[in-house]
Amino acid sequence: MRNGLSKDLIARVLGGAPKYTLDELEAKFPPRQLPDGAFVTRFAPSPTGYMHLGNFYSALIDYKLAQQSDGLFLLRIEDTDTKREIKSAVNVVLNALADFGIKYSNDEQYGPYYQSMRKDIYHSIAAYLLEKGLAYPCFLTQTEMDEIREKQKLAGLATGIYGEYARDRDISEEDIIKHLDNGEIPTIRLYSNGNPETRIYFKDFVRGSISLPENNEDIVLIKSTDRLPTYHFAHLVDDHFMRITHVVRGEEYFGTVALHIQMFRMMGWPLPNYIHTATLDKIDEETGKQRKLSKRHDPEANIAFFLEQGWPTDAVIEYLGNILAPGYEEAKIKGQVKSFWDYELRPKKIPASGFLFDMKKLEWWAKEYIATLPVDILVKHVVDWANEYGSEDNKRQIADVDYLTSVLAIERDNPKRIRKDFITWQQTLTEVAYFWDFLFVPNKEYEYNQDVLNGFLETWNESDDKDTWWNKVVEVANKCGVKPGEAAMNLRVAMTGRTNTPDLYSIMQVLGDKRVRERVMQHI
Numbered sequence: 342m343r344n345g346l347s348k349d350l351i352a353r354v355l356g357g358a359p360k361y362t363l364d365e366l367e368a369k370f371p372p373r374q375l376p377d378g379a380f381v382t383r384f385a386p387s388p389t390g391y392m393h394l395g396n397f398y399s400a401l402i403d404y405k406l407a408q409q410s411d412g413l414f415l416l417r418i419e420d421t422d423t424k425r426e427i428k429s430a431v432n433v434v435l436n437a438l439a440d441f442g443i444k445y446s447n448d449e450q451y452g453p454y455y456q457s458m459r460k461d462i463y464h465s466i467a468a469y470l471l472e473k474g475l476a477y478p479c480f481l482t483q484t485e486m487d488e489i490r491e492k493q494k495l496a497g498l499a500t501g502i503y504g505e506y507a508r509d510r511d512i513s514e515e516d517i518i519k520h521l522d523n524g525e526i527p528t529i530r531l532y533s534n535g536n537p538e539t540r541i542y543f544k545d546f547v548r549g550s551i552s553l554p555e556n557n558e559d560i561v562l563i564k565s566t567d568r569l570p571t572y573h574f575a576h577l578v579d580d581h582f583m584r585i586t587h588v589v590r591g592e593e594y595f596g597t598v599a600l601h602i603q604m605f606r607m608m609g610w611p612l613p614n615y616i617h618t619a620t621l622d623k624i625d626e627e628t629g630k631q632r633k634l635s636k637r638h639d640p641e642a643n644i645a646f647f648l649e650q651g652w653p654t655d656a657v658i659e660y661l662g663n664i665l666a667p668g669y670e671e672a673k674i675k676g677q678v679k680s681f682w683d684y685e686l687r688p689k690k691i692p693a694s695g696f697l698f699d700m701k702k703l704e705w706w707a708k709e710y711i712a713t714l715p716v717d718i719l720v721k722h723v724v725d726w727a728n729e730y731g732s733e734d735n736k737r738q739i740a741d742v743d744y745l746t747s748v749l750a751i752e753r754d755n756p757k758r759i760r761k762d763f764i765t766w767q768q769t770l771t772e773v774a775y776f777w778d779f780l781f782v783p784n785k786e787y788e789y790n791q792d793v794l795n796g797f798l799e800t801w802n803e804s805d806d807k808d809t810w811w812n813k814v815v816e817v818a819n820k821c822g823v824k825p826g827e828a829a830m831n832l833r834v835a836m837t838g839r840t841n842t843p844d845l846y847s848i849m850q851v852l853g854d855k856r857v858r859e860r861v862m863q864h865i
């Protein structure tokens with residue numbers, strides 16, 4: 342501990358007198374009255390205009406833990422990096438959460454939830470630390486810090502402002518005044534009393550009991566440039582006053598836990614529980630090795646990818662849920678639970694090391710999910726998607742909703758035989774494109790049996806039921822000396838351009854007499 346600063350000097354150092362005392366803040370944001378065991382979690386994105394799947398994964402854990410414990414899930418916007426364009430970047434986050442059905446419930450009393458609007462709160466705590474001699478103003482310039490860094494590197498030491506390198510650690514009031522009179526704005530640094538030789542112990546929900554060296558760096562609490570807090574200081578202040586019980590964040594924050602514990606202890610505040618999630622990995626196509634999903638190389642690292650391609654958001658959640666909660670898939674197959682939301686997520690079971698996010702597995706979840714949808718819901722998803730993200734062709738496909746509905750209704754009525762070839766809303770429209778004349782590509786390669794095609798046209802009657810139609814096909818096949826299956830294949834390829842389709846009779850019913858005749862005639 343060093344000498345605390347006088348109130349006047351604190352006001353000068355911070356560029357204004359603090360608005361609140363510590364007690365006032367404690368009273369303003371009292372501990373919440375929630376049932377025992379309720380988790381209060383928060384998702385705290387820095388709005389960059391891009392949302393990584395890994396961030397979404399953290400948000401999903403936050404939301405699920407709050408939802409299953411009758412707790413609260415909050416959204417805090419970490420917008421203290423004022424260089425960035427914030428508004429549209431925040432919308433990226435808000436839209437993604439809304440599209441995936443992740444609802445946050447920010448209660449006003451504990452706000453505001455934009456860090457840029459919480460300056461008074463951070464400054465009040467900074468003032469408290471300055472007064473207690475637990476923080477100090479530092480006037481090192483960038484050049485001076487660069488020099489320190491070089492020296493440390495040459496000497497093979499850890500870089501940073503600590504111990505003897507923290508020039509202003511014990512700066513006197515007189516010197517502070519001199520700098521201020523000179524027009525300099527200081528950073529506010531932590532007066533660290535940690536010793537890296539000593540270890541700090543804590544329990545991470547995912548990683549178990551862990552020890553880390555104590556922090557001895559006088560890290561920056563308040564930046565000089567805009568007088569806003571650093572991530573570390575904002576985490577301390579916000580997670581305390583928002584009364585967060587569980588901090589879920591990526592493993593890249595693991596290295597800062599010792600510092601965070603040090604700060605919570607210094608304030609005499611209870612420590613939140615930490616859940617440091619592992620990275621989402623994939624198998625690199627070139628090297629065959631497991632590696633992190635990369636923003637630069639993998640389109641699926643971006644949450645927007647799933648929305649733009651029309652992946653069913655519920656299926657993405659189901660798959661991520663299965664990664665998070667081993668055993669969920671089995672429980673679902675056994676019919677013990679309907680969806681991830683009914684399955685209890687145990688924080689201790691969340692994977693601790695990088696696990697694979699495999700697009701092939703996601704496909705399986707998506708196919709299974711779409712197969713459960715009644716046709717009107719399927720149509721609604723496809724239409725909504727096409728309106729927002731679809732191509733001009735997609736928009737033409739959805740123009741006649743009745744026709745689209747009859748197309749998508751094929752092989753959905755028998756629960757035992759629901760087609761499972763739809764993966765995304767986009768791919769669904771592509772899969773059934775042949776139903777629209779402007780998209781239909783006749784198959785000219787196929788060697789059609791002219792007798793079969795002619796025989797079909799002579800006997801085809803749109804109002805025949807399935808058996809009558811099939812008997813006619815068999816008759817035509819017999820006359821032409823081919824197997825019924827081969828005759829049907831001729832018709833299938835002529836009408837759809839493909840050798841593999843759902844039930845041909847249903848397809849013809851939807852295509853209607855005119856299209857059926859035109860398509861067959863094209864090959865005669």
Ligand code: GLU
Nearest residue numbers: 385386387419576589590
């Ligand atoms: N703003 C940080 C991020 O987006 C938040 C980390 C945290 O959840 O504490 O990575």
